Amino acid sequence: MGYKARxxxxxxxxxxxxxxxxxxxxxxxxxxxxxIHRLQATQAPDLAVRWNCKAGKCGSCSAEINGRPxxxxxxxxxxxxxxxxxxxxPMRTFPVIRDLVTDVSYNYQKAREVPAFRxxxxxxxxxxxMQQIDVQRSQEFRKCIECFLxxxxxxxxRDHEDNxxxxxxxxxxxxxxxxxxxxxxxxxxxxxxxxxxxxxGFCNITKCCTEVCPEHIKITDNALIxxxxxxADRSYxxxxxxxxxxxx
Amino acid sequence: MTELERHAYxxxxxxxxxxGLRAAIEARxxxxxxxxxxxxxxxxxxxxxAEGGIAAAMGNVNSHDSWQVHFRDTMRGGKFLNNxxxxxxxxxxxxxxxxxxxxxxALFDRTADGRISQRNFGGHEYPRLAHVGDRTGLExxxxxxxxxxxxxxxxxxxxxxxxxxxxxxxxCTVTELLRDGDKVSGAFAYWRETGRxxxxxxxxxxxxxxxxxxxxxxxxxxxxYTGDGHALALRTGASLxxxxxxxxxxxxxxxxxxxxxxxxxxxxxxxxxxxxxxxGRRFMFDYIPEVFKDKYADNEAEAxxxxxxxxxxxxxxxxxxxxxxARAINSEVKAGRNSPHGxxxxxxxxxxxxxxxxxxxxxxxHQFKELADVDITKEPMEVGPTCHYVMGGVEVEPxxxxxxxxxxxxxxxxxxxxxxxxxxxxxSLSDLLVFGRRAxxxxxxxxxxxxxxxxxxxxxxxxxxxxRAVDPFAEGGTGQQENPYTVHTQLQQTMNDLVxxxxxxxxxxxxxxxxxxxxxxxxxxxVEGHRQFNPGWHLAIDLRNMxxxxxxxxxxxxxxxxxxxxxxxxxxxRMDPDWRRQLLVCRAEGDGVSVTAKDQIPLREDLMALFExxxxxxxxxxxxxxxxxxxxS
Ligand SMILES: Cc1cc2nc3c(=O)[nH]c(=O)nc-3n(C[C@H](O)[C@H](O)[C@H](O)COP(=O)(O)OP(=O)(O)OC[C@H]3O[C@@H](n4cnc5c(N)ncnc54)[C@H](O)[C@@H]3O)c2cc1C
Ligand code: SF4
Ligand code: SF4
Ligand code: FES
Numbered sequence: 059m060g061y062k063a064r065x066x067x068x069x070x071x072x073x074x075x076x077x078x079x080x081x082x083x084x085x086x087x088x089x090x091x092x093x094i095h096r097l098q099a100t101q102a103p104d105l106a107v108r109w110n111c112k113a114g115k116c117g118s119c120s121a122e123i124n125g126r127p128x129x130x131x132x133x134x135x136x137x138x139x140x141x142x143x144x145x146x147x148p149m150r151t152f153p154v155i156r157d158l159v160t161d162v163s164y165n166y167q168k169a170r171e172v173p174a175f176r177x178x179x180x181x182x183x184x185x186x187x188m189q190q191i192d193v194q195r196s197q198e199f200r201k202c203i204e205c206f207l208x209x210x211x212x213x214x215x216r217d218h219e220d221n222x223x224x225x226x227x228x229x230x231x232x233x234x235x236x237x238x239x240x241x242x243x244x245x246x247x248x249x250x251x252x253x254x255x256x257x258x259g260f261c262n263i264t265k266c267c268t269e270v271c272p273e274h275i276k277i278t279d280n281a282l283i284x285x286x287x288x289x290a291d292r293s294y295x296x297x298x299x300x301x302x303x304x305x306x
Numbered sequence: 307m308t309e310l311e312r313h314a315y316x317x318x319x320x321x322x323x324x325x326g327l328r329a330a331i332e333a334r335x336x337x338x339x340x341x342x343x344x345x346x347x348x349x350x351x352x353x354x355x356a357e358g359g360i361a362a363a364m365g366n367v368n369s370h371d372s373w374q375v376h377f378r379d380t381m382r383g384g385k386f387l388n389n390x391x392x393x394x395x396x397x398x399x400x401x402x403x404x405x406x407x408x409x410x411x412a413l414f415d416r417t418a419d420g421r422i423s424q425r426n427f428g429g430h431e432y433p434r435l436a437h438v439g440d441r442t443g444l445e446x447x448x449x450x451x452x453x454x455x456x457x458x459x460x461x462x463x464x465x466x467x468x469x470x471x472x473x474x475x476x477x478c479t480v481t482e483l484l485r486d487g488d489k490v491s492g493a494f495a496y497w498r499e500t501g502r503x504x505x506x507x508x509x510x511x512x513x514x515x516x517x518x519x520x521x522x523x524x525x526x527x528x529x530x531y532t533g534d535g536h537a538l539a540l541r542t543g544a545s546l547x548x549x550x551x552x553x554x555x556x557x558x559x560x561x562x563x564x565x566x567x568x569x570x571x572x573x574x575x576x577x578x579x580x581x582x583x584x585x586g587r588r589f590m591f592d593y594i595p596e597v598f599k600d601k602y603a604d605n606e607a608e609a610x611x612x613x614x615x616x617x618x619x620x621x622x623x624x625x626x627x628x629x630x631x632a633r634a635i636n637s638e639v640k641a642g643r644n645s646p647h648g649x650x651x652x653x654x655x656x657x658x659x660x661x662x663x664x665x666x667x668x669x670x671x672h673q674f675k676e677l678a679d680v681d682i683t684k685e686p687m688e689v690g691p692t693c694h695y696v697m698g699g700v701e702v703e704p705x706x707x708x709x710x711x712x713x714x715x716x717x718x719x720x721x722x723x724x725x726x727x728x729x730x731x732x733x734s735l736s737d738l739l740v741f742g743r744r745a746x747x748x749x750x751x752x753x754x755x756x757x758x759x760x761x762x763x764x765x766x767x768x769x770x771x772x773x774r775a776v777d778p779f780a781e782g783g784t785g786q787q788e789n790p791y792t793v794h795t796q797l798q799q800t801m802n803d804l805v806x807x808x809x810x811x812x813x814x815x816x817x818x819x820x821x822x823x824x825x826x827x828x829x830x831x832x833v834e835g836h837r838q839f840n841p842g843w844h845l846a847i848d849l850r851n852m853x854x855x856x857x858x859x860x861x862x863x864x865x866x867x868x869x870x871x872x873x874x875x876x877x878x879x880r881m882d883p884d885w886r887r888q889l890l891v892c893r894a895e896g897d898g899v900s901v902t903a904k905d906q907i908p909l910r911e912d913l914m915a916l917f918e919x920x921x922x923x924x925x926x927x928x929x930x931x932x933x934x935x936x937x938x939s
Binding site for chain 2: 071085086087088089092098099103104105106107108109110111112113114115116117118132134155156157159162166169170173174175177183184186187188189190193196197200201203204237240243
């Protein structure tokens with residue numbers, strides 16, 4: 059059932075570039091990344107793209123397909139008609155290095171600004187006891203494969219470059235929520251820090267981040283909103299109970 | 307003089323998977339300035355793909371477990387070819403390494419009493435694999451990554467610079483190691499982004515580069531797995547052992563073609579999934595080898611009881627070590643009892659309720675749904691063997707991970723010995739942490755022992771390295787110009803067809819002839835474009851490593867005239883006790899490799915005593931058995 063598909067792929071760097079047209083073979087069951095690889099092997103050997111696992115596990119192959127932020131390896135060609143032109147462009151929010159490869163260092167900087175897990179001092183390794191029900195919430199956030207599609211999508215940085223300094227983005231606000239909900243983390247005040255140091259206030263809960271998350275993590279509902287509520291009113295918030303650390 | 311960026315470190319770790327990151331954490335914690343260099347972004351190394359779990363005898367689910375039992379399982383899995391000291395250290399230290407991850411913030415699935423939950427896996431006598439659903443590798447790498455960040459935060463607080471003591475050089479590929487006399491003096495690399503060169507001056511280099519699977523056509527491995535570390539070690543004068551042992555995981559996806567080879571975790575079987583052929587038969591009952599007869603159930607009723615009552619029943623044969631299961635699937639397919647796309651059926655849908663499947667195997671559920679239109683809660687998967695892991699690697703000192711070249715260390719998949727002829731599932735992630743830490747400590751101790759007498763880099767070596775790196779851009783030469791992608795595809799086909807899961811002497815010889823030709827052709831590879839993020843150029847460089855390492859695999863596979871673990875010779879089907887005492891050692895020679903045999907170090911007496919005499923009889927020579935203190939029962 060192979061057919062020839064029409065592809066438009068963005069070629070170039072941050073300074074300059076444009077969409078190139080290609081006609082390329084597509085076979086049954088293939089994903090967009092397969093087609094990009096076929097282009098590399100046959101027509102464009104220097105076409106730059108990131109990938110590793112080809113199974114939606116590493117978060118390397120993020121790009122925009124027909125304008126929608128997606129993983130190249132998890133987008134099946136069968137989602138397009140044979141006549142449709144498939145346009146592949148790099149993530150828009152980050153500077154382009156070359157072709158589909160972008161400079162995602164913003165995310166690594168933000169990761170570094172979140173204070174690390176602070177382990178309990180009175181427990182030796184091996185003595186940690188946590189109930190499944192208590193780790194489950196943070197586990198949902200730890201499914202994150204750091205594809206940065208949510209970071210790419212959130213309008214706070216997508217439309218306002220200068221917000222990058224003050225706003226850590228959904229991925230790293232979620233990281234703060236994750237640590238806040240960790241049953242044994244002893245760093246206090248994470249919610250307050252989210253507001254003061256990481257720009258939680260910029261988020262106006264549009265849920266666009268949640269929509270593009272390939273791991274289907276409920277970023278807004280399960281991480282951002284609870285974090286906001288906790289900042290809004292630490293003492294009266296019924297959700298406080300969710301977050302309360304076991305006191306010794 | 308070549309124009310390049312220069313950095314000086316105490317230790318350079320090549321690789322940011324589990325092994326490399328744990329090594330870097332150790333070296334930095336021991337006070338050394340440490341660099342981590344990796345080909346992908348930070349946090350994307352192959353380890354991220356590991357699914358099933360990490361093996362450690364914590365005894366949380368079955369308190370009978372202990373390091374001794376884990377050691378025994380590991381030796382059995384490797385058919386007693388393992389370096390026993392490595393297997394011993396691994397079994398003893400794995401629990402501490404897992405618990406340590408919790409102090410970095412890892413959140414494993416829990417038991418009812420709040421401890422780390424453990425699951426069953428092939429070849430492990432008790433539930434032993436700590437896990438997070440089926441995304442354990444992600445948890446492992448993220449925890450280590452976050453620990454590195456936390457060390458950088460400490461350094462920032464103290465020095466004002468996050469990267470003052472520990473820096474990650476991501477998307478940077480090392481192409482050569484440099485030496486001063488016989489000692490390591492540094493590493494030469496290029497930035498993938500710009501193509502510019504980088505020189506690391508360092509008295510100690512830790513190789514943690516992972517495996518070689520990209521030399522095979524059907525593989526669960528990513529583009530990173532081109533055997534760089536194996537080749538760097540060879541070219542620097544170190545030796546590799548056990549290169550004939552390549553693990554084919556029994557369950558890779560077989561359809562659609564574009565995902566062929568992608569892994570289906572063994573947890574599917576650990577959690578109750580069964581293998582059936584086109585006739586609906588649970589065929590694994592027909593393939594229980596003599597050496598495992600007393601440990602595996604020979605009927606479905608007993609096998610099914612085992613999940614709830616493991617103390618009084620034998621294990622289902624679906625959980626035999628991987629080499630056994632892979633060969634069995636291969637035979638069923640050959641006999642024509644295959645599924646529509648040339649595999650067999652792996653069914654969990656008739657074994658567990660749908661919600662339970664989604665809870666325990668979320669990423670498998672997702673993977674099949676998205677990539678193959680298969681709902682694993684309703685229908686069986688189609689699976690077949692895929693090249694997965696290389697047991698062979700750099701020959702190291704077990705306690706320090708030191709290679710025979712002073713200053714060169716190796717840990718993780720790139721190191722050899724620990725797993726013998728076949729690795730048990732879950733034993734890699736634990737290996738990464740145990741020997742990653744030891745390599746970091748070994749490197750630290752070595753650097754301290756040097757004092758101020760550090761090896762120096764010779765500028766002419768640097769110029770040579772630079773010239774070799776850009777060579778693929780040079781047109782000219784005599785032969786026909788070659789495309790790196792074409793040469794790579796042919797290499798993969800050759801290795802898959804001729805040195806794959808079942809080997810025959812004549813075919814391996816054919817492979818060696820083909821490899822010689824491919825080597826010639828690789829010299830004529832010409833790449834287009836410039837040096838910025840140019841995948842064609844990157845592949846041209848990686849190709850040299852794949853060819854060198856493939857030659858090791860083929861040459862060793864030809865010499866070992868027996869079948870054991872990840873090496874099956876159809877023309878020598880027997881496991882031969884004399885061969886258990888022999889290791890095959892590869893070294894660089896000219897532009898190829900030489901392979902020589904070497905005696906295995908005899909198993910230490912107290913470790914030997916952990917086994918029943920009747921079991922040792924299956925593996926050891928009569929001569930060796932005669933020397934044992936009499937313990938016949
Ligand atoms: C799909 C899959 C599932 C698995 N599941 C399990 C499991 O459940 N349990 C288990 O125990 N094992 C499992 N394994 C095996 C295990 O994941 C690997 O053996 C292990 O992760 C290897 O780790 P490592 O640290 O040695 O190397 P990797 O994690 O592969 O890292 C290698 C690093 O070296 C870098 N590198 C390589 N060459 C160069 C170079 N030239 N220059 C610079 N950097 C370089 C790479 O960029 C990368 O950062 C699985 C493997 C696969 C493929
Ligand atoms: S919900 Fe908040 S973080 Fe997510 S996209 Fe909207 S504004 Fe951004
Ligand atoms: S939260 Fe989801 S979208 Fe955002 S980086 Fe993680 S996996 Fe990607
Ligand atoms: S290649 Fe790993 S997520 Fe696409």
